[in-house]
Amino acid sequence: MKHFQTSIPRARRKSKAELQAAVERLAPFHHAIDLPYGLSTYVPTASRQNRERTRMQTLLDHAWPSILDACGGSLAGKRVLDVACNCGGFSVHAARAGADYVLGIDIEPHYIEQANLVKEAVDLDNLDFQRLDLMDLDRSEHGMFDLVLFFGILYHLENPVLSLKRISAVASNVLAVDTTLMKVPIINRILDRWPMWHMRRVAAVDSNASNITTSRWRPEEFCQFSPNSRAVTSLLEYSGFADIERLKPKVSGLEKRYYNGRLATFIAVKEQRAAGNANPRLVGDP
Numbered sequence: 001m002k003h004f005q006t007s008i009p010r011a012r013r014k015s016k017a018e019l020q021a022a023v024e025r026l027a028p029f030h031h032a033i034d035l036p037y038g039l040s041t042y043v044p045t046a047s048r049q050n051r052e053r054t055r056m057q058t059l060l061d062h063a064w065p066s067i068l069d070a071c072g073g074s075l076a077g078k079r080v081l082d083v084a085c086n087c088g089g090f091s092v093h094a095a096r097a098g099a100d101y102v103l104g105i106d107i108e109p110h111y112i113e114q115a116n117l118v119k120e121a122v123d124l125d126n127l128d129f130q131r132l133d134l135m136d137l138d139r140s141e142h143g144m145f146d147l148v149l150f151f152g153i154l155y156h157l158e159n160p161v162l163s164l165k166r167i168s169a170v171a172s173n174v175l176a177v178d179t180t181l182m183k184v185p186i187i188n189r190i191l192d193r194w195p196m197w198h199m200r201r202v203a204a205v206d207s208n209a210s211n212i213t214t215s216r217w218r219p220e221e222f223c224q225f226s227p228n229s230r231a232v233t234s235l236l237e238y239s240g241f242a243d244i245e246r247l248k249p250k251v252s253g254l255e256k257r258y259y260n261g262r263l264a265t266f267i268a269v270k271e272q273r274a275a276g277n278a279n280p281r282l283v284g285d286p
């Protein structure tokens with residue numbers, strides 16, 4: 001299988017002090033990733049919000065077993081695309097889980113610089129990061145992916161429908177979507193049978209923003225659309241996915257928004273799952 005390697009040349013392994021200094025220079029990171037020498041990308045003194053410490057683990061606890069299940073139990077032999085990878089925590093997790101190849105893409109150069117530092121430190125050959133707008137994903141250039149991670153990005157897009165078409169064009173089987181849902185409780189809970197999108201104009205951010213680990217890519221006002229649950233499933237169907245499941249939060253200790261319905265994870269599959277491997281479909285609010 002072709003690997004579309006564009007990675008930086010292998011550098012001399014950094015000493016502990018050099019790695020620590022490099023991490024501190026690029027902090028804060030949005031994902032807490034374990035690095036050699038017992039170091040982590042989580043730097044408490046640079047952190048601006050608790051989510052930087054909890055984001056990765058909470059989503060892994062909530063969704064990773066179901067994602068693996070949808071992939072047939074293992075990532076061995078699979079090509080994984082991590083869209084909007086940020087500093088690369090989920091890409092690293094997929095690469096460590098044995099994927100054949102993982103490509104993480106993000107539009108923001110600073111996050112890709114963080115991800116490439118992580119790649120250099122963890123020294124995984126099956127992992128690559130590239131600065132890329134998801135709208136520029138191209139099957140002939142980037143190949144097809146057995147698993148696409150689409151975490152924390154759907155509700156940020158100015159063109160969600162077109163974006164999902166681009167993603168579908170490079171997705172051969174499983175798509176995992178983690179997204180904020182519309183913050184209008186009555187719509188989330190009572191009117192969920194109708195697909196709806198809530199338009200929001202979000203203000204420009206500067207380097208002082210508390211959420212700088214996720215918002216650095218939009219220095220100007222941006223127009224975003226938060227879906228309700230039905231809009232997500234409807235869009236996934238429209239984009240070519242057949243078997244769509246919204247995960248119920250089954251474990252304790254997740255981010256509160258998974259329990260109150262403001263944040264949800266969907267797994268969509270293009271090929272029908274084998275009968276013995278099928279999960280019960282869980283559609284609707286938790």
Ligand SMILES: C[S@@+](CC[C@H](N)C(=O)[O-])C[C@H]1O[C@@H](n2cnc3c(N)ncnc32)[C@H](O)[C@@H]1O
Nearest residue numbers: 084085086106107108132133134151152214217
């Ligand atoms: C809320 S963060 C999500 C990060 C990570 N996927 C997660 O769930 O923790 C949103 C990310 O989307 C990236 N992004 C925004 N628009 C993008 C686009 N058009 N193409 C690729 N990445 C994009 C941002 O740079 C940012 O890293």
